[in-house]
Amino acid sequence: MKSFDKPPGCGVCHLLPVTDWNVLSDDELKVLDAGHRPYDYAAGDTVYAMGDPNRGVYCLSSGTVGIRKLDTEGNSVLLHMAYPGDVMGYRSFLAEGEHRTTAETLGPCRNCLIDSTTVSRLLGENPQLGIQFMKRATGELEQAHDSIIKGATLSNRARLAHLLLVMTKKHGRVTDDGSRSIDLPVSRRDLASMVGTRHETLSRIMGRLEEDGIASFSGRNVVVPCLDNLAAEISGSA
């Protein structure tokens, strides 16, 4: 992890329009600027860990960050993935406590830390910022509820199909022959934890999906010939 002496300004950040900070005035952006500091991370670095004291909120500039939680048995579950423009760590910031999750880079990342006092000040000055954060929280809540429902009603196979479908949006690209190619940013184990199954079982399910021509896996790359077939796995498996 490397930090910069002279940070480039948030006011000119290419991501500004898609971040929660886009409701700030020019003056407030200067406050944000003064209170932020970018850090570069390599793949697998820990941004913050469960139990760490909160130092402020992070705004992801590039790369992908995985938000995970460890249970009492030492099991790790990948709960959420953060993408450029996303803010993380605002939960423990609000609770004024320690981090309840671990944030770990899934590849090289640039991540800006905005220190607590700056965030407090901005939240107090501009009610819109609070509403932005709130929308973010409710959006994540929506996602989490969706996960719970999928977990309660779908089979493991259908859940994997659903996960691949979701991954397509952020990590997929269309190949020459019209099929989708997805470069998964996560290991098999993490994928298994997201599906809610053991990694051995996941491996078998992938094998079956491959047999049926729904998707083919090689390493962290997945090729899906027809998205509709993948989508049919979810509704049609009942």
Next chain:
Amino acid sequence: MKSFDKPPGCGVCHLLPVTDWNVLSDDELKVLDAGHRPYDYAAGDTVYAMGDPNRGVYCLSSGTVGIRKLDTEGNSVLLHMAYPGDVMGYRSFLAEGEHRTTAETLGPCRNCLIDSTTVSRLLGENPQLGIQFMKRATGELEQAHDSIIKGATLSNRARLAHLLLVMTKKHGRVTDDGSRSIDLPVSRRDLASMVGTRHETLSRIMGRLEEDGIASFSGRNVVVPCLDNLAAEISGSA
């Protein structure tokens, strides 16, 4: 017992100290008062349903409300339970869209509707209110993530034990002989949806718990002789 000339307002609501509105000034409380309206519900009534347009946020005064979601197959999953002092419907309010969940009373309830314009006005005037709502949202998110982890790592039996343990807090009472008696506010089917299993399976698991002397079930009542034994189910089940 004191009687009021006018119908009691939010400013004198006995729940005020524990609600999100406790950050409002006296003037703002008057605005809240003017914009709110109490409704009485019988058991099983629908407060709002998925797809309904948002009319504002609700503040539960008495009773218990279940927040559920229906998936494409018509399956219903009970996601969350609201108790007196809880605010609900703020998600679709913020999204300025239709309700994404269904709120259904699990018993007789009194629920106050605070209309959209009033909530907007209060949110704009007092940044603290936004922060309160945000804390609520992050709290619910925390709960949801906990659910996901439990769903991914625990067995069905352990999940039921966990659920009973949680229910004890709100619906349990200590009996004469020191054991806990819980009056579940939900049907077996809903309980099964919360555990993430079929109701037949839930029935069998309950039978096994009863055999092992962990809990005894009759109708919607559960008696737990020793909470520690119940807690041991969660960690001890591998």
Next chain:
DNA sequence: CGCCAGGTTGATTTCGCTCAAGCAATGTGG
């Protein structure tokens, strides 16, 4: 009464977990 919703129980099959071995890619020290 018959009907129905909510719940239990039974028989059968499928599924996923566990334990265990095998295998490929990568890294390390000699």
Next chain:
DNA sequence: CCACATTGCTTGAGCGAAATCAACCTGGCG
């Protein structure tokens, strides 16, 4: 460059758990 350990993944066999389909209670209720 090779022996060797390590890590991440796949495969197999056996077993226990849960889904499925079905019958059967039981307590309202018209």
